[in-house]
Amino acid sequence: MSRLDLHLHSTHSDGSLSPADVVGLAGKAGVTALAITDHDIMTGIPDAIATAQPLGIEVIPGVEISSQHGESEVHILGYFVDWHDVAFNARLGTLRESRHRRNPLIIDRLQGLGIDITYEEVCAMAGTDAVGRPHIARILMDKRVVTSAKDAFDRFLAQGRPAYVPRELPNPIEAIQWIKAAKGLAVLAHPTWVKTSEGTLTDLVRQLKATGLDGVEVHYSTHTARQTREYLSLAKQVDLLVTGGSDFHGVTKPDIEVGIGKGTLHVPDTLLPKLKDAAARL
Numbered sequence: 001m002s003r004l005d006l007h008l009h010s011t012h013s014d015g016s017l018s019p020a021d022v023v024g025l026a027g028k029a030g031v032t033a034l035a036i037t038d039h040d041i042m043t044g045i046p047d048a049i050a051t052a053q054p055l056g057i058e059v060i061p062g063v064e065i066s067s068q069h070g071e072s073e074v075h076i077l078g079y080f081v082d083w084h085d086v087a088f089n090a091r092l093g094t095l096r097e098s099r100h101r102r103n104p105l106i107i108d109r110l111q112g113l114g115i116d117i118t119y120e121e122v123c124a125m126a127g128t129d130a131v132g133r134p135h136i137a138r139i140l141m142d143k144r145v146v147t148s149a150k151d152a153f154d155r156f157l158a159q160g161r162p163a164y165v166p167r168e169l170p171n172p173i174e175a176i177q178w179i180k181a182a183k184g185l186a187v188l189a190h191p192t193w194v195k196t197s198e199g200t201l202t203d204l205v206r207q208l209k210a211t212g213l214d215g216v217e218v219h220y221s222t223h224t225a226r227q228t229r230e231y232l233s234l235a236k237q238v239d240l241l242v243t244g245g246s247d248f249h250g251v252t253k254p255d256i257e258v259g260i261g262k263g264t265l266h267v268p269d270t271l272l273p274k275l276k277d278a279a280a281r282l
Ligand SMILES: [Zn+2]
Pocket: 064, 075, 189, 190
């Protein structure tokens, strides 16, 4: 059964497998087209393309940008982005710098809680410029301070927990505009995680569409069948494209597999021509 997976992370951000390994797993899962959507970085794309080509798998250049909307983080995915675009890469660089400012503060807090951890060991393990909380979580797992990445977030790293440090983030409109300026399609990631304090999700999606949003990630590993139906009808109602992906990270989300998520994910490959048409019109 041919399928897509348009939401995958690699070692270039906080995933635990290289782009080549992720592509290999996608091939085994029957994925015909995929997007590596690392956080704030697009350096994994060339490796993914080189591995995918001989397997007959298509690679769509992707990226994921975190933004802040009120109390909620809103993630915006970019597809078919011109990953050589100088201005866009400079913006991604600024986002990565804000992580670099935040990470040592998180480590300070963990040390203050009596945990033996240094930023040097986190950076050494990450081996990428896009160091983030999942890397810190992995060190905490290695040191057996926590039992899983989820445990690390629940006890220390998530908003409201003792080692949480806020990060300066763009607003969703900025993230969308950056992606559009780099000739990409902008898509609202995993709507299940969006918390709206004022108005409904539909209001927010309409507002974002007016500023350039192209699509919604309707198919997602943790969406229930009912949520998938709801988001599908939202996409129809607001006239947005439909996308989907697993949000595979490897060891930090061990229950999520490439292509099939928790086993029930199926992103139909019939969505791809519509995305390509829209990208061609940009
Ligand atoms: Zn996300």
